[in-house]
Each structure stands twice: as C-alpha cells, then as structure tokens.
Amino acid sequence: MLNQLPLSRLSGIRFPAIADGHGAMQLALQYQLEASQWWSPERLQGHQFEQLRALLGHAAATVPYYRRLFGEHGLQIPERIDAEFFRQIPISTRQAIQQAEQAIESGALPPEHGAMEFGKTSGSTGRAVRFARTAVTRTFWLAFALRDHLWHGRDFAGKLGAIRWYSRGVAEAPGGASEPNWGVIVAPLFATGPSCSLNVAATLAQQLDWLRREQPDYLVSFPSNLVALAGYAQAQGVELPGVREIRTIGETLGQTQRRQIEAAWQTKVVDIYTCEEAGYLALQCPVSGEYHVQAENVILEIVDEQGVPCPPGKIGQVLITSLHNFATPLIRYEVGDMAEFGEACGCGRGLPVIRRIHGRKRNRLQLPSGESLFPYLGEHGDIARATGVKVHQFQCVQHSLEEVELKLVLERPLDAAEQAAVSALMQRNLGHPFRVRFSFPAEIPRGPSGKYEDFVSLISG
Ligand SMILES: [Zn+2]
Incomplete structure (x- = not known):
C-alpha cells in the first residue's frame, strides 16, 4: 500500500515513523480501507448497514425532515437493517432537500463531530442544496483522496499541477500559484515535491505557456478543458509538455474525451467520481480502470424511474446515502447523475463496480x-x-x-x-x-x- 515511509513527528525517530495525531488517524483509516476493499460485497454491505443504523437513528431523533419523512411512512428503524428495509425509505429528490432548508439540519450534532460548516452545491444553476460538512466528513474526504493517490501509486516526490476553478484573483494567469508541497491531503503524512496551480479562466495559450514553464509530473483538470487544450495544441502544431499522468475531476469523462486526452498527452488518464454533497463516490480501479464505489463512504444505488434497482448494464438514477454526515444527513438522495453498474472487477476488490457515469458535461x-x-x-x-x-x-x-x-x-x-x-x-x-x-x-x-x-x-x- 505505502510506497514511501510516512513522516515521523517524534524527535530522533525516523523508522518506523511515529506520526502525529492527525497522521496517525489517517494512517489508521488507510489500514482499515486496505483490508475492507477486499471484503465480499455481502460483508461490505453488512458493515454499511451497521453504520447506516447509527445514522438513521440519529436522523430520526434529531433531523426534522427525516423525523417527518419516517413518520409519514410509518417507518420504525429495526435492530438490524437489511436491503428490504433500506429500500422502503423514500427517495429524497434534490428539490425535496432544497425545500427542506433548515429542516435537514440536525438539532443535536454529536460535539465530537466538530462544528457545522456550510457548503452549497454550486450546481450553480441548480437550486442550491444546503449541506454541512463537519470535522468527521472532512476526515473521510481526506482519507478517500489519499486512497486515490495510494491506489495509483503516485510518486509524491514529483510535481503536482492543477488547472481548475478558483475565484477571480486566485492563481490567475500568467503566473498561477505555487506551493512547496502537495497540500492538505498528502503533505501532513508524507514528504512531497512542490505543487502549482492555474485558474481555469486562463486562455488556452496562457495554459500552454504555464505548462511549459512549470512542467508538472501530474496534471489535474476538467475533461472539457483538457480536450480544448489538446485541440488547441494540435491546431497550433505544437507539442504538449509531457506528464506522467493526467487526473480528471469535476465533470463526467466520456469515452471519446478520454481517448482524445490520452492520445494528445500519450499518457494514461485517471478519473474520479465525486459530488460536493458527499465527497468521493467512486475511484478508478488501478488494475481494470473501472470505477469502484467507495462503499466505506457511501451507499450508492442505481434505480429506474419506478425506484427499482437496475441490474448491471442498465442505466438509472444515482442515489447516494452519505454514511458519516450527521450534520445534514443525505439518505437515498437523488444526486442528479445517471449511471450503470458493471460486473464484479477482475482485481478481486469487493467494492461495487460502476461501468459508466452519465453526469455533468461542460460547454466552453x-x-x-x-x-x-x-x-x-x-x-x-x-x-x-x-x-x-x-x-x-x-x-x-x-x-x-x-x-x-x-x-x-x-x-x-x-x-x-x-x-x-x-x-x-x-x-x-x-x-x-x-x-x-x-x-x-x-x-x-x-x-x-x-x-x-x-x-x-x-x-x-
Ligand atoms: Zn478493480
């Protein structure tokens, strides 16, 4: 799992490393995730339902929206949750959660989950959905982001580059912004190389100049931006600076886009599937390239218009149940993407497989x-x-x-x-x-x- 030794925070001790509190907690989570990814789907689901039981009890007792929803449907939370009970819980549409406003907030968040910090889906268009993050949801967000790095064996000594959305005035072209390390996900645990970032509002010419100057080993950006950049370089008859790997975020990566980006950079593309409300939903398998649901973080369902589960190969609506958000629980929440499950992955991981995701595409x-x-x-x-x-x-x-x-x-x-x-x-x-x-x-x-x-x-x- 680990290619390099974690940073030791105890004076005089280098090996084996003794991490600080945060580092130790993150490494402890990775130790568990390393094991749980190989569990059978049944065993994973059993633990998901155990966690869900705690979440449902909390939601029924302290979140007005769910108290009313469960009451209206006469749902009594049983001692043991099974799939049959789970599917009796009504689906919550984005609109329902939006209209609930403050009624989606817990009136009694356990203090050790930390303070509520509000985000709003920038689904900008979207009607804003109000959801809170806590210290616990942040801890899990960091853990799954780190798992992605570890799965794909990234060399932390390399230089990380990102062309992504920032507010006006942040990381603007031509210079962008630079940091001495990879930031909050990796740097507290491992020694890393530097990172650099550029505001995606930059023109394609500015992006190409910036890439030539910065020469990152790893590049992160939106699929639509990478395709445009590849097309621009081709039209100009210039070569794109080489990178070791490209990572795509924020939009759905179509098969054609993946091929275009891979051909232009002559390197592999690794995609992640996230949503603002619940963080990491699926990561690409390091062996097969299929998407593995992050089942320790979320219960992800795909259902048809009648709410019936779709078998592998059938496209349906994605529902998510975020397992650790006790501030604004999202239970069977229709996140707004369509997807289809695939068959079990040849890598041996028991984490469910998503074959295709049909979500956000972006025009320029x-x-x-x-x-x-x-x-x-x-x-x-x-x-x-x-x-x-x-x-x-x-x-x-x-x-x-x-x-x-x-x-x-x-x-x-x-x-x-x-x-x-x-x-x-x-x-x-x-x-x-x-x-x-x-x-x-x-x-x-x-x-x-x-x-x-x-x-x-x-x-x-
Ligand atoms: Zn796999």
Whole structure:
C-alpha cells in the first residue's frame, strides 16, 4: 500500500515513523480501507448497514425532515437493517432537500463531530442544496483522496499541477500559484515535491505557456478543458509538455474525451467520481480502470424511474446515502447523475463496480476571436448581492458570438436598472462585452445528462 515511509513527528525517530495525531488517524483509516476493499460485497454491505443504523437513528431523533419523512411512512428503524428495509425509505429528490432548508439540519450534532460548516452545491444553476460538512466528513474526504493517490501509486516526490476553478484573483494567469508541497491531503503524512496551480479562466495559450514553464509530473483538470487544450495544441502544431499522468475531476469523462486526452498527452488518464454533497463516490480501479464505489463512504444505488434497482448494464438514477454526515444527513438522495453498474472487477476488490457515469458535461464559451474559455459565471450569490433579488435557478445560454441569454428563476423579474447591473456583472465575469438577454422562466429543466447545467452553448459541441 505505502510506497514511501510516512513522516515521523517524534524527535530522533525516523523508522518506523511515529506520526502525529492527525497522521496517525489517517494512517489508521488507510489500514482499515486496505483490508475492507477486499471484503465480499455481502460483508461490505453488512458493515454499511451497521453504520447506516447509527445514522438513521440519529436522523430520526434529531433531523426534522427525516423525523417527518419516517413518520409519514410509518417507518420504525429495526435492530438490524437489511436491503428490504433500506429500500422502503423514500427517495429524497434534490428539490425535496432544497425545500427542506433548515429542516435537514440536525438539532443535536454529536460535539465530537466538530462544528457545522456550510457548503452549497454550486450546481450553480441548480437550486442550491444546503449541506454541512463537519470535522468527521472532512476526515473521510481526506482519507478517500489519499486512497486515490495510494491506489495509483503516485510518486509524491514529483510535481503536482492543477488547472481548475478558483475565484477571480486566485492563481490567475500568467503566473498561477505555487506551493512547496502537495497540500492538505498528502503533505501532513508524507514528504512531497512542490505543487502549482492555474485558474481555469486562463486562455488556452496562457495554459500552454504555464505548462511549459512549470512542467508538472501530474496534471489535474476538467475533461472539457483538457480536450480544448489538446485541440488547441494540435491546431497550433505544437507539442504538449509531457506528464506522467493526467487526473480528471469535476465533470463526467466520456469515452471519446478520454481517448482524445490520452492520445494528445500519450499518457494514461485517471478519473474520479465525486459530488460536493458527499465527497468521493467512486475511484478508478488501478488494475481494470473501472470505477469502484467507495462503499466505506457511501451507499450508492442505481434505480429506474419506478425506484427499482437496475441490474448491471442498465442505466438509472444515482442515489447516494452519505454514511458519516450527521450534520445534514443525505439518505437515498437523488444526486442528479445517471449511471450503470458493471460486473464484479477482475482485481478481486469487493467494492461495487460502476461501468459508466452519465453526469455533468461542460460547454466552453466561444469568443469572436476564435478562442474559447472555460466560462466563469461568478460566485454563488453575486446576482442576489447586485440586485437584492433571491435567485432560485440560473443558466447562461450562449446563442451566438455576440449574445448570451441569462435564464433566471427569481422571486420576481428584474427591472431595467437591475438588468443593466446584472448585464455588467456577466460581461465582467465572461470577460467579453456580450449582449445579455434576459428571460424569467418558472423553472429550468435538467439537461440531457440529468444534471442542471449552468452554462449551455448552442454554438459549440
Ligand atoms: Zn478493480
């Protein structure tokens, strides 16, 4: 499991290492995860249900939304949970969780789980879903992120590079930002090489210059951005700087995209499947390349429109039950992706296999200059701050090289002055003086992938 020795935090002791409290806890989790990945699916499910029993008891006692839901359906939590009982728990749609607002919060979070820290799905468009993180959910997030590094045998001495979303002003081109180590996931436990990051709002030319200068060993970015970068390098007739591995995050990686990225960089691509609300859902198998559900973190179901479990090979809605979030429990929550299970993996791990995920795809913003950009749509709450009007849903549609449409689901339509303020905001965010047209529909439907899309281009693929 470990290619290198952890850092020892005790003076004079180098080998075997004695980690500090945080390091020891993370290593203890890896020790268990190393074993549990090989358990049979039945044994894994037994332990999931044991953990679920604790979560359900807590939710029924302290979370108003679940107290009401279980009450309405006459659900009594049994001593032992089995699959039959689990499936009697009603599915919670994104909309139901959104409408629940504070009723999804526990009124009595165990103090040792730490303080609640609120995130909001930036599903930006999406109606925001309110969910909290705690010290416990953070601990598990770090553990599964580290498992991904260990599974894929990454050399921590190498240089890590990331081109991803940051707020305006952070890691901006041309220089980006640099750190002496790999950050919170790895650096507290292992000696690492440096890392560098660049805001994905950079143009493709700036990204390529940055890659040439920084020469990272490992590169992390969004599939849509990597495909655009590969196409740009090809069009310019220039070679992409070599990397040891590319890691994709944040969007669904399609088969065609994977092939394009692999061909352009002549290296393997490793994808992860996460969601903001529950962290790591699946990691790519280091042997077969299939996706293994992180069953120690989440119960992941795939169901058809009637809520019936889909057999391997049949596409359905993904439901997740996040096993350790006691602050805002998510139980049989429809996360908004479609996926299909695969057959057991040849590697011998008992962790369930997902063959394909159909989730978020992202279009790029096309500029009249012929360049394309990762669309920067601002931060959650920008429009509300500019106008004082609460935004329920948001979508930006590019109709032409001159015009974008803002679809806003609001408490009330914006007046002319408010529209002018939001137009100026969007022009700043998009980095080009597009004509901004407004529409105020009652609802914005999901895109073809099943996700709410915050940016749609009608002129790019
Ligand atoms: Zn496998």
